[in-house]
Amino acid sequence: MDSHPQEFPFGIMDVVELLHLNVRRRQYDSVYTDCPFCGDQRGKMNVNFDKNVWRCNYCGQSGGMLALYARLHNLSNAEAYREICDELSMGGASWGREDFRAENASAIRQEAETAGREGISQSPRAGAREIHETLSALFGMLKLSDSHRRHLRSEKRGLTDGQIDALGFKSTPPFYMCRSLTERLIQKGCTVAGVPGFYLHEKGYWTVKFTTMTSGILIPAVGMDGLIQGAQILLDVPIRDKNDPSDKKGAKYIWLSSQNRNMGVTSGSPVxxxxxxxxxxxxxxxxxxxxxxxxxxxxxxxxxxxxxxxxxxxxxxxxxxxxxxxxxxxxxxxxxxxxxxxxxxxxxxxxxxxxxxxxxxxxxxxxxxxxxxDDWQLALKRKERQREGERKNPGAADILQNMQDAECFLQKYRIYQLDFGREQTPIPFAFEGIRELHKAGFEQPPAKEYCLVWDSVLPCPENSMDKEILKRIKDAFSDHLPDGYKGRQVAPSDILELYDEEKRSYYYVDTGGFEPVRFSPFLARTIQERESTGQ
Ligand SMILES: [Zn+2]
CATH class of the missing domain: 3.40.1360.10 (Dna Topoisomerase Vi A Subunit; Chain: A, domain 2)
Incomplete structure (x- = not known):
């Protein structure tokens, strides 16, 4: 099938474009891109636009242009063909940037103008109540898949089944149901013209823009009046723009929008x-x-x-x-x-x-x-459950007793934290690892941005290593902070100092541990200085 590309209304480079593959090198009959199958980011996948075939020299996957799209999305070649045709009919990868760039009113206006310039007619926006009724009816026809429900119940999201159902999350429908869902809505008397997501297909029927590439969890956007104004999609697979740097993860959320589709309408950016x-x-x-x-x-x-x-x-x-x-x-x-x-x-x-x-x-x-x-609140709940568990099962107390029995010494230490000043001016490496400090152009932490927030002693078992002591300090300042302590929980970008009469050592709190650094404590402020300037 693929050996007769002339029968197709598109070529493999259109598929590369649709999939946002990152092109690294170009040759006269082929390009080298990153591989979406093995995740290679060195441009090991050869895409031959003369023969419309591709092969990854790293993982060995290969095939024709339909297989490229189909295998990535678990579709049959026929399904892939229909979806690619549909996407290309309106001038390219319209699920790209334009859907999530619409950040404010002027950007939206600009995009409407762009759409107008490109000759794509748009529908006037339907009324708030019509949009609500259509989207409610649409949501009523959709289901939430088991894997999406598991995700929302996971530790990361922490929702209960009751909350999930009350908030109305749904899974996006498969591409092939878009037309029939829209027909059912029209039969029910719902307005679809001017409702974000819906558009008039070039073959003359109304449909809604759900695609395999934008599959995910639908999150309703509800106004203070209780009306659904639109929906976001939490994407199963983040979409990277082909111009994005390779360490950028890509967009996780997009709006359900039919902008840049015939008689479509922008989602806007409802609150x-x-x-x-x-x-x-x-x-x-x-x-x-x-x-x-x-x-x-x-x-x-x-x-x-x-x-x-x-x-x-x-x-x-x-x-x-x-x-x-x-x-x-x-x-x-x-x-x-x-x-x-x-x-x-x-x-x-x-x-x-x-x-x-x-x-x-x-x-x-x-x-x-x-x-x-949300991360912080869920962590508080986890810790609360953990403490309840410990109360019911007091085994940890023994470990503490053992430690108190062992021979101990008192380790002197100090905590320095970034001071954002009265204006709360952002500091580019705040709360991030040492890599970000270096990226911000500092070889060593700039002590004048810091404030000495704590100076105390910690009982430690004899022969403790520095890293163990540092870990214990971090743990001691992670949950219940001591009385009189005016700093934050110990976090990345903080400086910990271990000292005695002979020696002072400074450590940068990194995301996964502690890095020895040079530090000039006399440049740092003290709490007293900070408070006397009214901060
Ligand atoms: Zn590969």
Missing amino acids: HFVGKFPARTVYVTEGLLKADIAHCAMCRSFLATAGANNVAALEEIFRSLAQSGTELIIEAHDMDKFRNAMTAAGGNKIYLMAKKCGMECRRLTWDPNYKGI
């Missing part, structure tokens, strides 16, 4: 609300699923934007929150707000918007070993 309304206190975070999980763990009301700097749409929502009695906004963006200027800028905008609407705004920080508020 998701979960919790009780009205509420005196409302948390704001980035990511719909994160907000859902944090809400379930904390029983608080959450607003979620699609990205940390994607906050323009919040202003109007803040105004109506203030009118309905909300007094406090808590900014709960990921802890990378301490190193990422973009995230920090988003947080500052939230602060100013809340003030403008007459509400208080606080920035929430937590154990920097956990990136998101």
Whole structure:
């Protein structure tokens, strides 16, 4: 079949384009790309566009152009053929960047203009109630697969079956059901024109844009009025843009959108609300699923934007929150707000918007070993369960007793942590390993960015190695912090000092251990200095 490529309306390079394969080298009749089967990133896969065949010189997989698409997605060649044709009919890989780039109103306008320029007619957006009714009916026809349910129940997500069902997560349907699902919605009297995801196929029927490459878990975006405004997909396989650097993981979330499809419409970037309304206190975070999980763990009301700097749409929502009695906004963006200027800028905008609407705004920080508020809350729950287990099964107490019996000495130590100052200026390597310190251009940790937060002694068994002592210090500052301690949980980018009368050793807390470093303690601030400057 593949030996007669002239029978096909496309060539193997179209498939390479659709799959976003990274082309490393070009020759007169072929290119070398990274291999999507073995994950090779050195360009070992040869794609011959003269013969429309491919072969990975590393893992040995090979075949024709349909097999490339079909094998990657567990489809038959016939299914792959139909899907490739459908995707190419509208001018290329339309599940690419445009679906998740729509970060703010001006970007959306720009894209609508681009779509217009490229001659793709768009539908006017349907009314809020129509969008809600169509998407609710669509969700009602879909199921949540066992593997997706397992993922949501896993330690990483921590949801219960009841919560999963209440929040309405579903699995995306297979490509071949898109048309019949849409027909059933139309028969039920639902509007599909102008509802994000739906478009008019060139063969004249309405359908909805679910593809094998964008399969995953559908997450409804619900407004404060309780209406579904759209949906995100948590992708089974992240999509990498072919221009992305090879260490970048690719997009995990995309919006269900039919932009760049005939008579389609952009998803926009709706703000998701979960919790009780009205509420005196409302948390704001980035990511719909994160907000859902944090809400379930904390029983608080959450607003979620699609990205940390994607906050323009919040202003109007803040105004109506203030009118309905909300007094406090808590900014709960990921802890990378301490190193990422973009995230920090988003947080500052939230602060100013809340003030403008007459509400208080606080920035929430937590154990920097956990990136998101959901990760942190789930970790707290795990530790709570662990402690309950230990109470029921007190074996650990014996180990402690044994240690107290053994011969001990008192190890003197100090903890230095990054000081973000009154302005909370981000520091690019905050809470990351030593590689990020080096990447930020520092050979050694810059002591003047640090504050001495603790100076104490730790009883240690005789003959303890430095690494063991450091590990015990980190553990001691991971859960219940001692009274009077004004620092954070010990986390990557902190400096630990072990000292006695003769020697001082400094260690950088790395992501998987401790690295000896040079450090100039006299440049670091003290807590007293920090407090006297009002920080
Ligand atoms: Zn390979």
